[in-house]
Amino acid sequence: QSALTQPASVSGSPGQSITISCTGTSSDIGGYNYVSWYQQHPGEAPKLMIYDVSNRPSRVSDRFSGSKSGNTASLTISGLQAEDEADYYCSSYTSSTTLIFGGGTKLTVL
Amino acid sequence: QVQLQESGPGLLKPSETLSLTCSVSGGSISSYYWTWIRQPPGKGLEWIGYIYYSGSTHYSPSLRSRVTISLDTSNKQFALKLTSVTAADTAMYYCARGVATTGLWFDPWGQGTLVTVSS
Numbered sequence: 001q002s003a004l005t006q007p008a009s010v011s012g013s014p015g016q017s018i019t020i021s022c023t024g025t026s027s028d029i030g031g032y033n034y035v036s037w038y039q040q041h042p043g044e045a046p047k048l049m050i051y052d053v054s055n056r057p058s059r060v061s062d063r064f065s066g067s068k069s070g071n072t073a074s075l076t077i078s079g080l081q082a083e084d085e086a087d088y089y090c091s092s093y094t095s096s097t098t099l100i101f102g103g104g105t106k107l108t109v110l
Numbered sequence: 111q112v113q114l115q116e117s118g119p120g121l122l123k124p125s126e127t128l129s130l131t132c133s134v135s136g137g138s139i140s141s142y143y144w145t146w147i148r149q150p151p152g153k154g155l156e157w158i159g160y161i162y163y164s165g166s167t168h169y170s171p172s173l174r175s176r177v178t179i180s181l182d183t184s185n186k187q188f189a190l191k192l193t194s195v196t197a198a199d200t201a202m203y204y205c206a207r208g209v210a211t212t213g214l215w216f217d218p219w220g221q222g223t224l225v226t227v228s229s
């Protein structure tokens with residue numbers, strides 16, 4: 001099972017909105033609402049930001065939102081802040097009953 | 111709140127067996143998927159496998175022949191064994207609690223433990 005495809009990097013200025021895409025196939029993203037997103041700051045463990053495509057844990061800011069269209073899931077961060085600078089990973093369940101991750105996207109806040 | 115902590119040797123020689131333990135505190139073992147995920151230096155995340163609290167396991171196809179995950183409910187620990195390691199197994203190893211709602215997602219994660227395979 002190949003990894004999900006994410007852009008290597010995205011950037012935005014404080015206050016702007018950015019979107020990170022995560023592209024899979026009909027055997028993973030397209031077939032299930034099982035997408036989750038994780039934020040990882042340097043030297044730290046990943047943290048859950050979004051689960052089941054668009055659900056947000058209560059501790060996560062409402063500036064973070066998730067969506068899906070076809071085989072592509074997206075994470076949108078609005079009102080970009082310096083603390084949002086991190087690596088972001090998507091994950092999906094697959095028809096082979098395995099879990100796969102995207103390659104990760106480095107977000108730079110300009 | 112639930113906290114996870116990995117422990118185990120940080121340096122192995124090729125062909126040895128990697129053995130890590132994850133200790134769970136502040137919450138129940140029941141009804142969750144106790145998971146191992148790794149991250150090679152400078153690279154992305156790779157799911158290794160999980161064990162459900164009932165004892166059933168599921169592994170990544172690419173690692174299935176070398177991986178065993180076990181659960182000690184009385185001590186609230188779960189363990190990872192990976193046999194015949196090579197330099198390609200050098201990575202930060204994370205344990206995480208898998209939560210099944212519509213899908214399966216991981217929260218929280220342990221802080222991770224770096225395992226280096228080198229002769």
